[in-house]
Amino acid sequence: MGTDLASMRERLEELATDDGAFVVACCRTGERPFPVAGLRFADRENAVRAADLARNYRSTLAQYDPRTPRYDLVVHETADGLPAADAPSRADACHDVVGAVFEALSAAGHRDAERAVLDGYFAAAEATTDVDDLSVVLLRCAATALEDHLDDADLAAVLRDAAARSDVTPADATPRQALAAVAGAGLATGVSATTDGWAFEPAVRADGAAVTLPVAVAVLSVRPDADVAFGASEERVELRLTGGPRGLATAPLQ
Structure with a gap:
């Protein structure tokens, strides 16, 4: 199982970019749980793949620890703040x-x-x-x-x-x-x-x-x-x- 989890983590890192406009988050709470916390994706297609990987990752983890929190993971297009130089105070x-x-x-x-x-x-x-x-x-x-x-x-x-x-x-x-x-x-x-x-x-x-x-x-x-x-x-x-x-x-x- 550890090998499977590591493989999914590696694939997520490959899909991610530094400044993508898409993220994977819970549709109920907006939370971005591990292993997609902090990850961004350049387009919706890659974000959908990442969401599938994250669901599989957490499902695999739940087999080991049934107390693992459940999230309804979906793709969100972000509208985060502008860079500090461009944003008004x-x-x-x-x-x-x-x-x-x-x-x-x-x-x-x-x-x-x-x-x-x-x-x-x-x-x-x-x-x-x-x-x-x-x-x-x-x-x-x-x-x-x-x-x-x-x-x-x-x-x-x-x-x-x-x-x-x-x-x-x-x-x-x-x-x-x-x-x-x-x-x-x-x-x-x-x-x-x-x-x-x-x-x-x-x-x-x-x-x-x-x-x-x-x-x-x-x-x-x-x-x-x-x-x-x-x-x-x-x-x-x-x-x-x-x-x-x-x-x-x-x-x-x-």
Whole structure:
């Protein structure tokens, strides 16, 4: 059995590349278990082969140790963060998104929402001194105020306008690259493709909900025609380009 396991490990290493866009992960939890942890693959075909090898590897291992955890391994296309040199800083990304939202709120005449963002921010800022933390506080207050003061239709209109004003994502980017920009700024983690969109772990939360605002703005900046919908599944947030508008500022975590 040891020889079989070693042979499968060697084959996995042969299939892997340093910067591939595909990974093998559990479809339920997003976890990438041994022996595919940390491995990337250049295309879906090689990733499918790797998934088969990983299932066989873990099945073989389970014959020796029945307590081996079970995973439903599938292929994911990643949208990991951009290289550090290309990604905006967290503070810059937060300020860009919230600044664009302020401009859009003002243009639409939503004064109560504008005031709610500022009131919440000033109250929270009194207890916060770190500049990086302050930018996240501002983002969190903006997301909460939008949820409290705008209905889904108004929120979608404001964010489409804000997305046109935002510079977080290049205009010619794809939705996957837009997610990569948000992840590169440290505002989302563990981004992976799903059968009908993407999933990610929220980096910013507000009152038990995931702050989805930066992802919504980034995606709408490259797909203004999309009916973006967010929903939470346990600790991950699922994103689809249809079925919305829903959860554009925050998404309650289950």
